[in-house]
Amino acid sequence: MSDTSRPIPRLLDPCLRQITYLRVSVTDRCDFRCVYCMSENMTFLPKKELLTLEELDRLASAFIGQGVTKLRITGGEPLVRRGIMNYFAAMARHLESGALKELTLTTNGSQLRQFANHLYDCGVRRVNVSLDTLNEAKFKRITRWGRFDQVIDGIDAAQDAGIRVKINMVALKGTNEDELETMVRWCADRGMDLTFIEVMPMGDLGNEDRLDQYWSLRNLRLRLNEIWTLTDLCESTGGPARYARISETGQKVGFITPLTHNFCAGCNRVRLACTGRLYQCLGQKEEADLRRVLRENPQDDGPLIAAIHAAIARKPKGHGFDYAHQTVSGEISRHMSHTGG
Ligand code: SAM
Ligand code: SF4
Secondary structure (H helix, E strand, O other), rough: OHHHHHOOOOOOOOOOOOOEEEEEEOOOOOOOOOOOOOOOOOOOOOOOOOOHHHHHHHHHHHHOOOOEEEEEEOOOOOHHHOOHHHHHHHHHHHHHHOOEEEEEEOOOOHHHHHHHHHHOOOOOOOOEEEEOOOOOHHHHHHHOOOOOOHHHHHHHHHOOOOEEEEEEEEEEEOHHHHHHHHHHHHHOOOOOEEEEEEOOOEEEOOOOHHHHHHHEEEEHHHHHHHHEEEEEEEEOOOEEEEEEEEEEOOOOEEEEOOOOOOOHHHEEEEEEEOOOOEOOOOOOOOOOEHHHHHHOOOOHHHHHHHHHHHHHOOOOOOOOOOOOOOOOEEEEEOOHHHHHH
């Protein structure tokens, strides 16, 4: 029997959802300290806990061999990991073979000036940049260590390199509520789509309070409706985002609302943490230690592929986040920066 007649492997979970999208957190480190993501004196994992770039390659390649067609590199801040461009260059071979349809990343934008052209050369055509405000002082308050100009310069560099930029804005009560219109117009003027994200209860934040930060996207959308005409789009990326088009600006806006809607029915993704733990659902404790399998079988991918299938067979039906009744429940103690946002 020839290779071409062999069935293409598929990763199917118990709800018969096909897993085609892998997010890989390549580091838990970051050059920012966003108030909703980590405390200012965040303790990072010991280096030995992190997968090497070679191990990350082996793992991602195993997933791609089992039918994953979209790979998003995230973190922490992926572009602060030393040697990360070698990793992108290595993953580009899967784009060239046709196994991978998209290689992309989520970044805070601080290092884009340095890396945008390399990323383009590695086949990256779209990138998500997180930016919650256009006000420099507020930016400092939110990111604590970030430099606003550097991020804007990074976005310029990405666009100049031919990479399409989408902005991710976390909706923060009392912080960026007043910038809704400005942000939509700014993105439209620059030809960028915009996705709003509800704060999720992940990680220990020190003195920050989740409920203080939480601004429901239901209210945000009502505000948008007062200014513009929004038409819902049917398209789904298999993730939590729902999309609409603003008639007046022509741009697409996304809403990631894990707390006010259930988005799990069509979920097509899993997350690989920088430690090699696979999280089948962002909002559940379910996990699988793929690093152990990987290191115990340095020459043979068979056990790793079996472990991946076994983990997918345990993918939960949905997350447990809930802010009902003004309390935070379903909270997850691990940080978004370990798991990869
Ligand atoms: N450092 C990169 C960045 O900021 O884009 C990539 C990693 S970051 C964890 C990925 C995304 O998660 C960002 O858009 C960030 O705003 C979002 N995020 C972090 N903590 C969050 C939380 N508790 N709730 C909702 N979104 C969060
Ligand atoms: Fe860093 Fe991204 Fe977390 Fe901000 S959201 S602290 S940029 S990992």
